[in-house]
Amino acid sequence: MSAHHDQDWDADTEQKLRRKSTKPQGRRKLADLTGEDPSDVADDTIRRLLDLGHLTEVVCELKSGKEATAYLAQTARGPALLKIYRDFAARSFKNDAIYREGQVVLDQRAQRAMASRSRKGLEMLQFDWVMAEYAHLWQLWQAGLSVPEPLVGPNVKTYAETVPAVLMRLIGTEEQPAPRLSDVKLTPEEAQSAWQQSVAGMADLLRLGYAHGDYSTYNLLWWENTVTIIDFPQLTTRTNPNFTDLLRRDAQSLATSFRKHGIHESAEGTLREVQRRALGPAPEPRVLLP
Incomplete structure (x- = not known):
């Protein structure tokens, strides 16, 4: 339908939508x-x-x-x-x-x-x-x-x-699905690790040309000392005239939401660090097995 994932509206799609309940x-x-x-x-x-x-x-x-x-x-x-x-x-x-x-x-x-x-x-x-x-x-x-x-x-x-x-x-286990970073209590060492991983994750998105649009501890999971990013439908690219504002807002949200974990970084400093890291090496791509 839209160019960002090449989804065209076809007869099948129209039919599926018509079959849906009106409520x-x-x-x-x-x-x-x-x-x-x-x-x-x-x-x-x-x-x-x-x-x-x-x-x-x-x-x-x-x-x-x-x-x-x-x-x-x-x-x-x-x-x-x-x-x-x-x-x-x-x-x-x-x-x-x-x-x-x-x-x-x-x-x-x-x-x-x-x-x-x-x-x-x-x-x-x-x-x-x-x-x-x-x-x-x-x-x-x-x-x-x-x-x-x-x-x-x-x-x-x-x-x-x-x-x-x-x-x-599923991130986590059936008995204990991974909690959001907003819902956990971290030691100072864990908080610093989670912060560094979260900044790196935002930089990884930026390197691919994306702003998350809702990047904070509410959309970051914490499991076995690892941060996992979630919630992606609103990802935007540089073609969006709001891209810079959304990126800046993500940095602000991340910095603000980490204060409860004892991390006190400014939005401006966070954004600069994300932009600096985005110039660095990318993660190793995953190989899809048949």
């Missing part, structure tokens, strides 16, 4: 996501994921946010985090325009629908938002960044079948 889907009830048999599962998204073989079971809800709810799930490849987005019309967070500026939408009809935020336009925005998270996850994972491994793809048509869900490998 916006908000937070799902866990009871609707589970059942003894796939046919007993009330939620059509979960039934589809079960039928496609991407899931074997939804276990429990982990966290519900303003855009999506995260669940612990089981797959043939082990425990996973299943992130299911609410429909755009059912979200408390809807101001995505700042992240979308500068994107080239190839289909003019789609562009008009999204700009008007009609029902069809909101469905298109939803589809694009989820597809962007998958596309970014795959790019960052393959580039060697510390992000969760996506479990569907890398073929675009394959992960398009899972919208509005994103499936990724």
